[in-house]
Amino acid sequence: MRAWPATLAVALCAFAAACISTTRLDTSGLSFSQDPLIGKVVWNDLITDDLAAVRAFYSGLFGWTYDDAGSRHGHKYVLARAGNAYVGGILEVDDRADGKPLSRWLPYVSVDDVDAAVQRTKSEGGRVAVPPTKVNLGRVAAIIDPEGAVIGLARSRIGDPDETSTAPALGRIVWTELLANNPQQAAKFYAAVVGYEPLTAARRGGEYTWLTHRGTRRAGLFENPSSEAEPVWLTFFAVDDPAASAERVQTLGGRVVLPPSPTLRDNTIAVVTDPTGAILVLQKFPT
Missing domain, CATH: 3.10.180.10 (2,3-Dihydroxybiphenyl 1,2-Dioxygenase, domain 1)
Structure with missing residues (x-):
């Protein structure tokens, strides 16, 4: 788990880079709740060591298309779509020095206050992988629960994707x-x-x-x-x-x-x- 905080920091930096300008993030396929949807998974990132391989895989499996969201510190980040709706992001990171696999899906859950949730994490025996980070669309962090499972925390300033935006559909x-x-x-x-x-x-x-x-x-x-x-x-x-x-x-x-x-x-x-x-x-x- 020692390599995870650094990897997650890169992931959050890439997520922040993708959110620098709302003009770069096409929200035409999304609608947002006026009230926070506490506990809802509002975003997902795939962290991978082979961007080309997973792009081909998910396109072949689900029919996804991709928007290039640039890079951060040399790490490429793309946004995946199912139809006109975003499914999540894909971040390419370097292989771990110990050779252990690092690829995984990372969900971000909506919380009332990212900083307060991080403090509660520490009080309840969890660890902070990435401290609260300001992005243009809000504030994010990543935590590790007492058993080692990793999850992101998010508070969006424009509201959470509502139930219409995240309605079940093939490939989503x-x-x-x-x-x-x-x-x-x-x-x-x-x-x-x-x-x-x-x-x-x-x-x-x-x-x-x-x-x-x-x-x-x-x-x-x-x-x-x-x-x-x-x-x-x-x-x-x-x-x-x-x-x-x-x-x-x-x-x-x-x-x-x-x-x-x-x-x-x-x-x-x-x-x-x-x-x-x-x-x-x-x-x-x-x-």
């Missing part, structure tokens, strides 16, 4: 879920830091916790099923056929970690990685 992000070793402690941590109101219910395969705010389900929390896997925030993408999409992942240079099966949420998801090792979940849509 439709859900975010934390795999935690101790779901009860994780729920307590994020309730304190973000303001979530956890709601736990029994489901096939074990208990599942929805991280809600004012009655709206914003993210999920599930017990990590593998002792070998690190706790991580998973990003779900809508596809019409998880099995066919998983096969396409392999032809595009990715890897299938868990194919669809009756025991894996009734054949509705597949867990895969892109060519650089970033994990993602293919979610059947409509369900």
Whole structure:
């Protein structure tokens, strides 16, 4: 984890660079809430060590197109679109010195006050990967929870993308879920830091916790099923056929970690990685 703060600092700098001018950020495919949507994932960045490879992969898998958002300290940053709506950003960073994989999706969750949330993070036993940083569209930071999962925090000055902007559609992000070793402690941590109101219910395969705010389900929390896997925030993408999409992942240079099966949420998801090792979940849509 020692390399992550530096990597995340680069990511936030690139995100800031992309937000320097609202004229460079085409918001025609977005509409914004007048009130903060606390707890909602409002942006996602893919951090990767091979920009060309992931551009080809996600274009082939989801049909994405890209807008060049320049570079920061020599690190290229592009914005990905599904149709006319932005899906997220892709940042190319240098390989880690220790050779360990670094590619992953990083969600940013809306909070009431980034600086206060960072202070709550430290009080609850988490760490600050990147301190609060001012960008033209607001303020952002990145934290590491007590189990090591990384997430971004954001407070936008122009409002959060509303439910219309983020409505489920093929090729777009439709859900975010934390795999935690101790779901009860994780729920307590994020309730304190973000303001979530956890709601736990029994489901096939074990208990599942929805991280809600004012009655709206914003993210999920599930017990990590593998002792070998690190706790991580998973990003779900809508596809019409998880099995066919998983096969396409392999032809595009990715890897299938868990194919669809009756025991894996009734054949509705597949867990895969892109060519650089970033994990993602293919979610059947409509369900």
